[in-house]
Amino acid sequence: MEPVGIRLENVTKRFKGDVLAVDDVTLDINPGEFMVLVGPSGCGKSTLLRVIAGLEEVSGGRVYIGDEDVTTQLPQHRDVAMVFQSYALYPRMSVRRNMGFGLRMRHTPKPERDRRVHEVADVLGLEHLLDRRPGALSGGQRQRVAMGRAIVRQPKVFLMDEPLSNLDAKLRVTMRAQLSLLHQRLGVTTVYVTHDQVEAMTLGQRVAVLNNGVLQQCDTPSNLFQRPVNLFVAAFIGSPSMNFVQAQVANGAASFADVTIPLPDGSPLAGSDRPVVLGIRPTGFALATDNSLPTIKAVPDVVEELGDERYIHFDIDAPRVDTEATRAAVEAKSAEDVLLLPEDRARFTVRLPMDAPVASGQPVTLAVSPERLHFFDPETGASL
Amino acid sequence: MYRLRRWGPAILLISPSLVLIGVFVYGFLGWNVTVSLSDWRGLRPSYDYIGFENYTRLAEDGRFTNSVGNVIVFTVVFVLGALFVGFFLAYLLERRIRGDGFFRAMFLFPMAISLIAVAIIWRWLMNNSTGAQQTGLNRLFSSIGLDFLVNDWFKADQPFAVMAVAIAAGWALSGYIMALFLAGMRGVSDDLREAARVDGASEWRVFWHVVTPMLLAVLMSAVVILVHISFKTFDLIFAMDSESRLIETPAIYMWFTTFDAFNFNRGAAIATLLMVGVSAVIVPYIWYSMRAERRQ
Amino acid sequence: MSARVDTPRDLRIQSRWSPHITAARYIGLFALVCLFLIPVYVLLVTAFKDPSQVSPRQMWELPETLSFDTFRIVWPKLENGLQNSLLMAIPASIISSFIGAANGFVLSKWRFPGADFVFPLILFGMFIPYQSILIPLRQVLSDAGLTNLTGLALVHIIYGIPITTLIFRSYFASISDELIDASQVDGAGMLRTFAFVALPIAVPAFAVSIIWQFTQAWNDFLFGIVVVTRATDWPVTVALNNTAGSQVVPYHEAMAAAVLASIPTLLVYILMGRFFMRGLMAGALKG
Numbered sequence: 001m002e003p004v005g006i007r008l009e010n011v012t013k014r015f016k017g018d019v020l021a022v023d024d025v026t027l028d029i030n031p032g033e034f035m036v037l038v039g040p041s042g043c044g045k046s047t048l049l050r051v052i053a054g055l056e057e058v059s060g061g062r063v064y065i066g067d068e069d070v071t072t073q074l075p076q077h078r079d080v081a082m083v084f085q086s087y088a089l090y091p092r093m094s095v096r097r098n099m100g101f102g103l104r105m106r107h108t109p110k111p112e113r114d115r116r117v118h119e120v121a122d123v124l125g126l127e128h129l130l131d132r133r134p135g136a137l138s139g140g141q142r143q144r145v146a147m148g149r150a151i152v153r154q155p156k157v158f159l160m161d162e163p164l165s166n167l168d169a170k171l172r173v174t175m176r177a178q179l180s181l182l183h184q185r186l187g188v189t190t191v192y193v194t195h196d197q198v199e200a201m202t203l204g205q206r207v208a209v210l211n212n213g214v215l216q217q218c219d220t221p222s223n224l225f226q227r228p229v230n231l232f233v234a235a236f237i238g239s240p241s242m243n244f245v246q247a248q249v250a251n252g253a254a255s256f257a258d259v260t261i262p263l264p265d266g267s268p269l270a271g272s273d274r275p276v277v278l279g280i281r282p283t284g285f286a287l288a289t290d291n292s293l294p295t296i297k298a299v300p301d302v303v304e305e306l307g308d309e310r311y312i313h314f315d316i317d318a319p320r321v322d323t324e325a326t327r328a329a330v331e332a333k334s335a336e337d338v339l340l341l342p343e344d345r346a347r348f349t350v351r352l353p354m355d356a357p358v359a360s361g362q363p364v365t366l367a368v369s370p371e372r373l374h375f376f377d378p379e380t381g382a383s384l
Numbered sequence: 385m386y387r388l389r390r391w392g393p394a395i396l397l398i399s400p401s402l403v404l405i406g407v408f409v410y411g412f413l414g415w416n417v418t419v420s421l422s423d424w425r426g427l428r429p430s431y432d433y434i435g436f437e438n439y440t441r442l443a444e445d446g447r448f449t450n451s452v453g454n455v456i457v458f459t460v461v462f463v464l465g466a467l468f469v470g471f472f473l474a475y476l477l478e479r480r481i482r483g484d485g486f487f488r489a490m491f492l493f494p495m496a497i498s499l500i501a502v503a504i505i506w507r508w509l510m511n512n513s514t515g516a517q518q519t520g521l522n523r524l525f526s527s528i529g530l531d532f533l534v535n536d537w538f539k540a541d542q543p544f545a546v547m548a549v550a551i552a553a554g555w556a557l558s559g560y561i562m563a564l565f566l567a568g569m570r571g572v573s574d575d576l577r578e579a580a581r582v583d584g585a586s587e588w589r590v591f592w593h594v595v596t597p598m599l600l601a602v603l604m605s606a607v608v609i610l611v612h613i614s615f616k617t618f619d620l621i622f623a624m625d626s627e628s629r630l631i632e633t634p635a636i637y638m639w640f641t642t643f644d645a646f647n648f649n650r651g652a653a654i655a656t657l658l659m660v661g662v663s664a665v666i667v668p669y670i671w672y673s674m675r676a677e678r679r680q
Numbered sequence: 681m682s683a684r685v686d687t688p689r690d691l692r693i694q695s696r697w698s699p700h701i702t703a704a705r706y707i708g709l710f711a712l713v714c715l716f717l718i719p720v721y722v723l724l725v726t727a728f729k730d731p732s733q734v735s736p737r738q739m740w741e742l743p744e745t746l747s748f749d750t751f752r753i754v755w756p757k758l759e760n761g762l763q764n765s766l767l768m769a770i771p772a773s774i775i776s777s778f779i780g781a782a783n784g785f786v787l788s789k790w791r792f793p794g795a796d797f798v799f800p801l802i803l804f805g806m807f808i809p810y811q812s813i814l815i816p817l818r819q820v821l822s823d824a825g826l827t828n829l830t831g832l833a834l835v836h837i838i839y840g841i842p843i844t845t846l847i848f849r850s851y852f853a854s855i856s857d858e859l860i861d862a863s864q865v866d867g868a869g870m871l872r873t874f875a876f877v878a879l880p881i882a883v884p885a886f887a888v889s890i891i892w893q894f895t896q897a898w899n900d901f902l903f904g905i906v907v908v909t910r911a912t913d914w915p916v917t918v919a920l921n922n923t924a925g926s927q928v929v930p931y932h933e934a935m936a937a938a939v940l941a942s943i944p945t946l947l948v949y950i951l952m953g954r955f956f957m958r959g960l961m962a963g964a965l966k967g
Contacts, residue, residue, distance in 0.1 A: 055861050074389060075864040088862035092880035101876075105867030149866070159865075391792040393870040398786045401779055401841050402798065408838050409805040412813035419815055429819065476709050481702065489953055490713050495960060496949035498899035500917050501938040504924050505719045508931045511736070519736030519931070520722075527740070555719070560960060567961055587698075616809045619901040623921050638811045643906070652815055659812040666807040670800050678796070 003032035003189050004066035004156045006052060011061035013047050013213075021047040023213035024061070029191060034183050036192045036204030039236070040331040044213040045193045049159050052191060054078050065156060076105070081150035085162040087142045089134040095121075095145050096130040102153045120152045140171055151186065158190040164199065176202055197237050201225070209233050211328050231277060231321075231381035234374055235329035240282050240311065244321035245346040246378065247278040254278055254373065256318040256346075261294040264370040269384055276384060277321050277376040282311065282351040284372035288365040296366045298348070303360050309351055312358050316346040325381045413659065420652035427646060438653040447629065448637060448654065450542075455633040457543040459614040461550035462557075466610055467603075469554060470561025475591070477562070478569050488566070491559035499556065503623030506552035510537035538624060538631055545630035553620055557613070561606050568602030569595055601676075608669040612662050634658055727751065727936040734932040750936040754923065758940050760912060761919030765898050766944070768829050768915060772836040773893035777886055779837070780844020784885075785878050787845065788852040789860050790870050799849065806842035814906050827909040835907055836897040843896075844889045847962045851885035852878065884955070891952050892959030895945050916941045 006029040013022040022044040029035045037045040050056040051063060054075035063071045070078050081102065089098050096117055103113045121127045124144045134142055143163060150158055164172045164179075180203060183190055194200055200207045201221040208218040209232075217229040228234035234242050247256035250273045254261050263269055269276070288295045300312035350366060358364050375384040420438055424430045442448045473491055477484050494502060511520040512535070518526065525533040537548040572595050580590045618635045625631060634654050642651030722739060730747035786792070787799050821831045855878075863873040901917040908914055914922075920941045924934035949956050 050861075053861075053865055055864065074869075075861075076867045076869055078865075080865060082862065082865045084858040084862055086856055086858050088856060088858035090859065090863075090877055090880075101863075101868075102866035105872065149862075153866070391790075394786045394790040394792045397782050397870070397874075398798070401783050401802065401845070404838050405802050405805050405841060408813065408817070409808060410801075412816040413808070415816040416812050473712065476705050476712070479702075479705070481705060487709055487713060489950075491716060492953075492957070492960075493946070493949060496895060496945045496956065497938075497942040498901065498917050498920070498945075500899075500901055500921050501942050504920070504934050504938045505723055508739070508934065509719060509722060511931075513736065517736050519739045523737060524740055555716070563957065563960060587701075612807055612809075616811075618811070619917075622901070635809065635811055638814075642815060648815055651811075655809070655811040655814065658809045662807060662809050666804070670803055670807075674796065674800055 001154065001156070003187055005029055005031045005033075006157060006189060006191065007062075007064040008048070008052070009062045009064070011048070011051060011063065012059045013044070013051060013056060014059040020213050022051070022058075025210075025213070025215045026061075027208055027215060027218060029189060032187045032189055034180075034190045034192065034203060034205045036194060036200040036207045037210060038194055038197055038200035038204075038207055039210035039216075040328055041195055042212075043210040045195075045210050046161055047213075048210070049082075049161055049191060049193045052157070053080055053082055053159050079153075079155050080157040080159055081153045081155040082159040082161065083146045083150050083163045085165055087134075087146040087163075087166075089142055089145055089149075091134055094131050094133055095126060095137070095148075098134070098145060099149045099152050102149065116152050116154075117148075120148045124148050124151075139167055140175070143167065143175065147182075151182075156189065158188050160190065160192045162194050165194070165196070172199070179203060198239060201237065209236060211236075211325075227383070228374065229383050230325070231279075231323065231376045231383075232325040232329055234279050234376065234383070235326045238281055240349045240351075241329065242279045242281050242374065243346070243348040243350075244277055244279050244326065245316055245348075246319045246321055247276055249274055249276050249375070254375070257316050259294075259296050259316075261368055261373065262370055264373065267375075269375060275378050277378050277381075279374035279376060280348075280368060280372055282349045285350040285352075285366045285368055287352065287356055288367040291367070293367040293369055296368060297363060298350075298366060299361065299363050300358060301360055303358055305354075308354050310354055310356055310358065311349055311351055312364070313347060313349050316348055318346050320344055320346045323381065416652050416659075417656050419648055420656045422649050422652075424648040424652075425646060425650075429648070434649075438649050439657075442650065442653055442657070447632070448634070450629060451632045451634045451637045454542065454546045454631060455615065455635075458546045458550050458553075458617070458631075458633060459611060461547045462553045462614050463607060463610040465550060465554040466557050466561045467606060469558040470606070471565050473558065473562040474565035474569060477566060478591070478595075488559075488563065491562055493559070494556040495560055499617075499619035500623045502552060502556050503620050506555070507538075507624050510548055510552070512536040512539050539628070540630075542630055545628070546633075549621055549624055549631050552624070553614075553617065556620075557610070561610070564602055564606050564609075565599065568599045572598045604669075604672075608665050611665050615658055615662050723935050723939060726932045727939045729932060731932060734930065736931070739931075750932050751940065754933050754937040754940060757923040758916060758919050758937055761914050761916035762941070762944075764829055764913060765916040768833045768836070769894050769897040772833045772840065772897050773890045776837045776840035776844050776893050777889040779841055780846075780889055781848045781879065781882055781886070782874065783841070783845040784848025784850075784852050785874050785882075786870075788849045789855070789857070789878070799845075802842050802845055804842070805839065806846070810839070810902055814902075818906055821907055827907060829908065829913045829915075832903060832907045832913075832915065833897075835903050836893070836900065839903075840893050840896065843959075843962070844893060847889045847892070847959065848882065848885050850962055851882060851888075855881065887952065887955040888958045888962070891948055891955045892962075895948065895956065895959075898945050 006027075008025055008027040011022055011025045012020070014020055025044070025048060037048055039045050047056060051058055052065070054070065054073055058071060061071075062069055065078060065080070090101065093101065099117045099120065100113045103116065108116075117130075118127070121130055124147065126141070126144055126148060129137060129141060129145075134145065137145065143166075146163065164175050167175060176199060192203060194203075201224070204221060206218060206220055207224055209216040209224065211232050217224060217233045219227075224233060224237050228237060231244075235244070245256050247254045249263070249269050252263050252270055254263060254276065256278060285296075298312075298314040298316075300314040302313040304311040304313075352358060376382065377384055418431065421433055421435060422431045423434045477487055509520045512522065513519060521537075522534045525531060535544075538545045540548065576594050577590050580594045581587075585593065616635060617633065618639065621631055621633060621636050622639070626636070635658065638651045638654040638658070641647045641654065725742060726734065726739065727750055728746050728748070729743040729750070730745055731749050731753070733744060734750075783802070787795050817835070818827075821827050821835075824831075826834065859877060860873060863877045868876065898915075899917060900915070901921065904915045904918040908918070920937055923929065924937045
C-alpha cells in the first residue's frame, strides 16, 4: 500500500472551561515519514494525536489523511492504528484475539485474519504467546502485542502515544532501535508522541516541538539542536539543558560578568547595542588551550562523574534567565520549582572529557567558540 | 450528522431505562401528588380536585401527628445509635488485626436477611410478658440479676416504645455504617499516617488528628443514608407490631389508611410528605456527590 | 500496617502500650461480637430445639437434643413462598443487571451530551420512599393484570435499574478509557465495543449486581404485599410475616420460619460475601 501523508490545517481544540489545548496548529506530515510530537506535559501533543485518530473533535481547522478530509469522520472509519501508553490490550482476549480484533471488526475472513496474525506474531517474536492473556505477559511482551495489533491492521497511519514510557530505562533504549527498524521495514506514516526529548531526537525523521498548544518548530533533529527558533526549543531540546545568561551585545561582542566573546562572523547582531539572552550548550566548551578562542574563567563547585564524561557546574556573576519558556522546558510552574535553593545568579553546566583535570573548588579556564553561541530576544524569546 | 452517528446508539441503548424511570418514578410521583389533591376514597378511583384539603386534614389528624413524632424519635435514636456503634466498631477493626474479615462478616450479616426476620427475632427478644411467661431479654436480665433493665420495650409508653424498635434497626444497620467508616479510614493514605508518626504523634493522636478529619465525607454519606432509610422503614415496624400506635410511623399509617381503609387520597398525601422529607436530604446529597465527582 | 507475625516479638517497633491496646481491642471485639450475636443464639437455639422443650421461660437454655421437628412444622407454610421468591428473584436480578450494565457503560464510557444530567435523575429513583409510588403502581398493575409474581419481578427489575446502573457506572469508570479508544480505533462502534470489550471485563460487576439485587428482591416485603394479590403468589417474606407475624404463633415456629426464609440470602452472603460488600458500598456513592 502506498504511504499517505497527513495534513493538519489550523487545528484548534478548546476544552470545557476555556482550556486551549491546541492553538492553531498547521502541520504537514510526509508520506512514510516518522514524525515525533514532543513537548512538556499539557502541551497538546496527545490531543493532536487523538484529533488525527478521531477520538477528539476539533474546535476549528481541518484534518486530512491522504487527500481525504477526515475532520468529521468517526475513528472506526479512518483506517488508523494506535498504540496506547497503557497498551490498552483487551484483558479477556488472548493475544491472538487481541491482535485479530481490528480485522474482525472490518469483517476480514477468518483464514486471512489468522494468517496475518501469525505473520506479525512471527516478526515480533510472539508466536509462543498467542494463546496467553495480557495478564500473563510481561511489560515488554504487552508492548509488543500492542504494536502487533496495530501492524496487523496494515493501516494508512500508525499513531503512538508514549508507548515506551512504561518500560524501564534500559528496555526503552533497545525498543527505540527496534521501532526505528520496524519503521524502515514497513514504511508506514507514523506519528509518535513523547515527552522525552531524547526519544524524540533519536526516533524522529522530523520532530514537532509544542508548548501550550502552540507549534514552536517542526524540523529535523539536527536543525532543532543547532538552529532552535526560540528560547523554549533551545531549552527543551538537549540534555543537559543549554546554558543561558543575560548578556549585552555591543561593539560586535557579547558580554556578561567579566567575560567578553566576539560575535561570530556575519552575525546579524553585528551592529547592535542591546540586551540579549545568550545560550551556550554544555558541549560548546572545551578546556582552554593555546589557540585564540575566547575564554571564561570558572570555579566549579560541583563535579559530576559519569564514567566516560564529566559535568562541571559553576556560577556566573550575571543574572539568571528565568522566563516562562525556560520554566516550561523543565515543566516547572514557578521559579521555586526549578531550584532546590534560591539562586539568582546564572549557573552553567559544561561537559568535559573524562580525563579533564578538574576538581571542585579549583579554577579552570574554558574556551568558547563564537560559532557555538545562540542569541535570543529577552522579550519574545525568538532567536536572533 | 457526526454527532448523531456518534451518540445515537448510546442514547438508544439507554432510552428504555429512561422511559421506565420516567414513567415509574417521576410519572408515578406526579400521579401520586395528583391523588393527594383529589377526593379518592373507596375502591373506585376518583380525581376530583379538592386542593390541599387532605394535607390540612392531616395536620389536624392526631394519628398522623403521633406518627410524625414517632418517626422523629426513631430517626434520632436510630441514626445516632448506628453512627456511634458503627464508628466504634470501625475504630476497633481499623488496624488490620488478624481475623478482621471474620469480625466484619459477623457484624454485617444482618444486612443479608430481611427486616421481617429481624423483626421476628427482636419481637420475641423484646417480649414484655411477665411472671411465668417472662421471656426474651427481660428473662435474661432477671436471671442474671439485672432486674432494673426489665422494661416493656416496644410496648412501653411513647417515646420509649419506638426507641426499642430503633435498637433493632440499629442492630441491623450498624454493620453497614461500620463498613462505610472502615472504607473511609482505609482510604486515608498510609503516607499521611507515617508522616504523622515520624513527626511524633502517638497512635491515638494519629487516629484523631489525621484519620478522623478525612472522615467527614463518610459521615455525611452515613447520615444521609440512615435518615432516608429511617423515613422509609416499613417492614421492621409492620412485622414487629403492626397495629400499635405506640410505634406507628407515617410509612405504616400510609399503608393502613390506603390499603386497609381505602383512603387513597389521604394515603397519597402522607406519601407525598414522606417524599418531600426524604428529598430534603437526598437531593443535596446527590447534587453534592455529582459536583465532587466532576471536580476529580 | 501489615501483620507483624513475621517480626520476632523482641524486635518489634511499638509503644509500651501497644500490646495492651491490641489485647484490649481483641477483647472488646469479642465482647461486642458476643453481644451482637445474642439474637442469633436465641434464633438457633430455639429453631433446633425439640418442640416439647420449648417454653417462653426456657428461651435461653440450650436444647437438650437437636431436633428438626420445628422446621418440619413450618416448612409447609413457607414452601410455596420460598419457591415464589426463587422464581421471582433470580430472573429479576439477572435482567436488571444487564440493563444496569448497558446504562452504566453508556453513562461512564460513552458520555453523550447530557449524560451527567441523566445519571442523577436515574439515581434519584433509588432513594425515593416507595410509599410515594405505591398507589399508582397498584392501579397500573391491576389494570394490566400483573398483580402476580410476574408483576412483582417486573417491579423489582424496574426499581432495581438505579442501583444496578450505579454499580456498573462506578465499575466502568475504573476501567481505562484507553481500552474504549483502542476498540474504536480498531473499528468497533458503541454496540460492538459494549458486547465484545465491555461485557467480558464486567464479570465482577455482574457478580456484585446480581448478588445485591437478588438479596434486595428476596428480602423485600412492601412490594410483596402491595403487588401480589393471591396468597399462592406470595413471596417468602410475606409468607413469613403471615405465619410468624402474630403473637399467637408459638415463638419457636416463628424463629424456625425466620431461619428458613433467610437461608438463601445467608448462603449467598457466606459464599460470596466479598461481592455483597461491594454492592453495599456502591450505594454510598462517593460522599
